[in-house]
Structure formats: C-alpha cells, structure tokens
Amino acid sequence: MKTIEFRVDGGVALLTLNRPEAKNALDPVMADELGELLEALRADASVRVLVITGAGGAFCAGGDVKAMGQGGARTHAQRRDGMARYSRICTGLMALEIPVIAAVDGVAFGAGFSIALMCDIVLASERARLCLVFQRIGLIPDMAAHYTLPRVVGLQRAKELIFSAREVDAAEALRLGIAMEVLPVDALLPRAQAIAGSFAGASPLAMGVSKRALQGSLGHDLQAVLDIEADGQATASGSDYAKEAVRRFAAREPAQFRWPAASS
Incomplete structure (x- = not known):
C-alpha cells in the first residue's frame, strides 16, 4: 500500500x-x-x-x-x-x-x-x-x-x-x-x-455480540435488546472461551482478559 x-x-x-x-x-x-x-x-x-x-x-x-x-x-x-x-x-x-x-x-x-x-x-x-x-x-x-x-x-x-x-x-x-x-x-x-x-485476550464472540448490540441499541426497543442479549448469551456461554474463563476463576488463575490500569 x-x-x-x-x-x-x-x-x-x-x-x-x-x-x-x-x-x-x-x-x-x-x-x-x-x-x-x-x-x-x-x-x-x-x-x-x-x-x-x-x-x-x-x-x-x-x-x-x-x-x-x-x-x-x-x-x-x-x-x-x-x-x-x-x-x-x-x-x-x-x-x-x-x-x-x-x-x-x-x-x-x-x-x-x-x-x-x-x-x-x-x-x-x-x-x-x-x-x-x-x-x-x-x-x-x-x-x-x-x-x-x-x-x-x-x-x-x-x-x-x-x-x-x-x-x-x-x-x-x-x-x-x-x-x-x-x-x-x-x-x-x-x-x-x-x-x-x-x-486481544478477550472473547471475540462476546465482544462481537456486545458491539453489534450497542451499535443498534438506539434503533431497538426493549424487547429487541432483550432478544439480542438472550441469543448472544446462549451462544457465548457455550463457547470454549467461557468454559476456560470459568475454570480459571474456580482455580484462582489469572483471567484471560483484564483491562490495563491507566498510567499515572
């Protein structure tokens, strides 16, 4: 380019x-x-x-x-x-x-x-x-x-x-x-x-669902948002990423995704 x-x-x-x-x-x-x-x-x-x-x-x-x-x-x-x-x-x-x-x-x-x-x-x-x-x-x-x-x-x-x-x-x-x-x-x-x-350590599936929901939120009514959340959560909760995140939480291991602290 x-x-x-x-x-x-x-x-x-x-x-x-x-x-x-x-x-x-x-x-x-x-x-x-x-x-x-x-x-x-x-x-x-x-x-x-x-x-x-x-x-x-x-x-x-x-x-x-x-x-x-x-x-x-x-x-x-x-x-x-x-x-x-x-x-x-x-x-x-x-x-x-x-x-x-x-x-x-x-x-x-x-x-x-x-x-x-x-x-x-x-x-x-x-x-x-x-x-x-x-x-x-x-x-x-x-x-x-x-x-x-x-x-x-x-x-x-x-x-x-x-x-x-x-x-x-x-x-x-x-x-x-x-x-x-x-x-x-x-x-x-x-x-x-x-x-x-x-x-880069976050769930791409969960991130994508949330981003789509947020971008369309001002054009949706409450029920439409609830439907998006229900479908998205059902998919995300069954993902390998979510299963590994739950395992790490139970084992008290570092999370895959953590927001970086702001520099002082």
Whole structure:
C-alpha cells in the first residue's frame, strides 16, 4: 500500500495513515486502500483488535482539498458516485466486530474527525485538535458524522459543532465524551497498544455480540435488546472461551482478559 502502513502482532493490528507531508489527508488512493483493507479485516479471524493512528504528528487533516480541485467539472451524479469510496470506508469500519481504537495526535479535521467518531474508543494526545471544518468551505460533514456525532455528544451539541465548524481541543473532547482519555504525546500510542493488547485476550464472540448490540441499541426497543442479549448469551456461554474463563476463576488463575490500569 502506498498511503497506509499496516502490521499485526499477537492479534493486535496497527493501521497508520501515512501521508505525513499532507497531514495524512484522505485522497482517493488512501480512501481506496483503506476501504480494501477494512473489508479484508472482516474476514481475518487472527486480528482481535485494531488501532488506527496517523504518521508525523497528525491523525488525519480530512479530505485532500487540493485533490478535490483537480477533478474538473462533474455532474451531480458523478459527484455522488464519487462518494462511494468514502462510504465504503464507513461501512467497512462500522461492520468490524472487533474493538477499534483511535489514537488521535495533532489534527483530526473533517474526514479525520469522522473516522475517529466511528471508532469504539478514542484516545487523544494533549495537542489533539478536532474539527468538522466542512461549513468553512461550503460543504457538509460526511463519512457518517451526522450518524455518529449525535450518538456521542447529543443532538444539540452535534448541531453546534457542525454548524459552527469550530475546533475542539483535547480537554473539551474529553469533557464532551469524544475522547475517553487524554495523554501526553509520548504516552498516546503505548496506551492504545496496552488497551489493544488487553482486548486481544478477550472473547471475540462476546465482544462481537456486545458491539453489534450497542451499535443498534438506539434503533431497538426493549424487547429487541432483550432478544439480542438472550441469543448472544446462549451462544457465548457455550463457547470454549467461557468454559476456560470459568475454570480459571474456580482455580484462582489469572483471567484471560483484564483491562490495563491507566498510567499515572
């Protein structure tokens, strides 16, 4: 891949957006590579957790505006069809049943902010800056931001962040619940990898069921959620993972999964 670095170690996948000269802005090449990789990950049972970060002190500066200006005149249908490669990223990322952690350093603007919002956990460095910048150039947020942002911060605050196109620093991201933790720059990726390493020891079956249930929870009624839980619990409780976890508990042996303590 030309614009992405990817490696897997012990079930933990690290995906690095790698166009540092453009602050990892999302151009068509990166969009296609990211979409293909995310689709491949869905079928790779060896990957238990995914960490997404950016190279060169930035997460992602959004869409590559320079590349947008080089496309020439296009019809409405052509412009709409051109969004398919970005929708592919969204469906691929949201369909993953493994935990996805965003390690956000520096700018996460536009599509970069959207990508972070689609992740299950967002860790931010102290110098992180997030912004749905679209209104400044006469555009609207895309890559599912209208779906994800209200679910994180509530509808009124989502409107304010989208309408104003203002920046959110790391401290405010933490207050709004966009970031789960804010860390010094040097501690950001190690913390993401520590959490990812812990997830690698969790039950992939139980994690997948819970993730699907949570993602659909706002669209389900109580009975639908109870049915999902009943089916999921019946499956999970019969798994080899659950049987081994019970054995370890009874034998007072270390658990397979344990959340890592936060660094002081």
